[in-house]
Amino acid sequence: MKLALIANDCARRASYRRRKKSMLKKIEELSTLCGVEACAIVYSSFDQEPQIWPSESGVKNVVEKFRAMPEWKKHKMGNQESVMEKSIVKGKRKITKLEEENKEMEITMFMFQCLDKTRVQPPHNMTLPDLNLLSSVIEQKLNDISRRLDFTDVTDIVDTNLKL
Amino acid sequence: MKLALIANDCARRASYRRRKKSMLKKIEELSTLCGVEACAIVYSSFDQEPQIWPSESGVKNVVEKFRAMPEWKKHKMGNQESVMEKSIVKGKRKITKLEEENKEMEITMFMFQCLDKTRVQPPHNMTLPDLNLLSSVIEQKLNDISRRLDFTDVTDIVDTNLKL
DNA sequence: TGTGCTATATATAATGT
DNA sequence: TACATTATATATAGCAC
Numbered sequence: 301m302k303l304a305l306i307a308n309d310c311a312r313r314a315s316y317r318r319r320k321k322s323m324l325k326k327i328e329e330l331s332t333l334c335g336v337e338a339c340a341i342v343y344s345s346f347d348q349e350p351q352i353w354p355s356e357s358g359v360k361n362v363v364e365k366f367r368a369m370p371e372w373k374k375h376k377m378g379n380q381e382s383v384m385e386k387s388i389v390k391g392k393r394k395i396t397k398l399e400e401e402n403k404e405m406e407i408t409m410f411m412f413q414c415l416d417k418t419r420v421q422p423p424h425n426m427t428l429p430d431l432n433l434l435s436s437v438i439e440q441k442l443n444d445i446s447r448r449l450d451f452t453d454v455t456d457i458v459d460t461n462l463k464l
Numbered sequence: 465m466k467l468a469l470i471a472n473d474c475a476r477r478a479s480y481r482r483r484k485k486s487m488l489k490k491i492e493e494l495s496t497l498c499g500v501e502a503c504a505i506v507y508s509s510f511d512q513e514p515q516i517w518p519s520e521s522g523v524k525n526v527v528e529k530f531r532a533m534p535e536w537k538k539h540k541m542g543n544q545e546s547v548m549e550k551s552i553v554k555g556k557r558k559i560t561k562l563e564e565e566n567k568e569m570e571i572t573m574f575m576f577q578c579l580d581k582t583r584v585q586p587p588h589n590m591t592l593p594d595l596n597l598l599s600s601v602i603e604q605k606l607n608d609i610s611r612r613l614d615f616t617d618v619t620d621i622v623d624t625n626l627k628l
Numbered sequence: 629t630g631t632g633c634t635a636t637a638t639a640t641a642a643t644g645t
Numbered sequence: 646t647a648c649a650t651t652a653t654a655t656a657t658a659g660c661a662c
Contacts, residue, residue, distance in 0.1 A: 301641080301654085305499045310646085315641080316498040317647090322639060323494050326487045326656095327504060334480040335469045336508035340491060341526050344500035350530060362505050363527050366514060465637080465658080474629085479658075481630090486656060490639095 316346050324353045337362055480510050488517045501526055 306312035320342060331338045331354070339362035342351040352359045470476035484506060495502045495518070503526040506515040516523045 301497075303493065303496055306497050311641085312498050313646085316494070316500065318640060319490070319494045319498065323487070323490045325639095326483070326490055327506075329467065330480070330483045330487050330506070332467055333465075333470050334476050334483065334508065334510075336480065336506055336510075338504065338506040340502065340504040341530050342491075342494070342500055342502040343526065343529065344498065346498075346500075350533065352530075359530065362507065363530065365507065366505050366516075366523065366527065367531075369514075475658085478630085482657060 313346055316344060320344075320351055324351065327353050337365075339363065477510055480508060484508075484515055488515070491517050501529075503527065 306315055323342075324340060327338050327340045330336065338353075339359040340351075340353045341359060344351070470479055487506075488504065491502055491504045494500065502517075503523040504517045505523060508515070
């Protein structure tokens, strides 16, 4: 099975229903058998409501625990523009450094630069949520690359340079 | 298999490691194959850090989306949803669907914009031959990426989204 | 511990209704 | 569509090291 978006709409819907059910079952089993606290949230156009495990309050508990992590605060932003500019400066420095360190990162940097340029002059009057969404899409893509190239983790890089 | 806490500590740990890995893989597959936004968080004494999917920032995005939701749920009037709420639900579903549909396109557009800014004129003034040239440049770049990353189907994306 | 192996259970895509 | 069936793929417990 190719690990990519299922093109056919009908097949994708069918697969979604099956896999969602199985996945939620899996996380339930994991939690029950191993006695661990866990939660899952799935947003899909196939469902009106977000699909969650365990209950809404159960998810809230785990989510609040996660939000309480110290790392959370540093991502909260005061002034939108200044943080953005700082990110760009930091990002560019990081790009330079990484280009020196690792030529294999070329592709990644290419995408970084894309984001940089787009952010300086947002092409479609992008809002902050748009940029956040885009950022996460790119991050996913970078993780994809990192997996294939056996990099350890690009999350830090993304967090440092791209998150708003 | 009895669906209850595994008593033996060693067996529970082993089961946890296996199942955690599988579950995270499953949610990744669900998200990738079906193009849905999802996250999972697992807290266990077996791991120091909470185990999550996708990245920290990815989880944050979903978590914030979830936290924002109960807010307008509380404004329900009696048993029936107001017209306003219904349109909000519809709107959100539409957004979710569009997000799903546009993910691949967004990445491609980034590359397009990047190339646009680095070497060619703004797209609005472009002539058809210019666009064709740009398209082939992008295709070449994508094939370059595909060669490095062992992708097989970049051409499809280009054909679908960029051929002008 | 963790890892590799294997028999069994489970999940899933494809297909038909 | 959703649901049932089935052939195949995947996950996993138990055991050996």
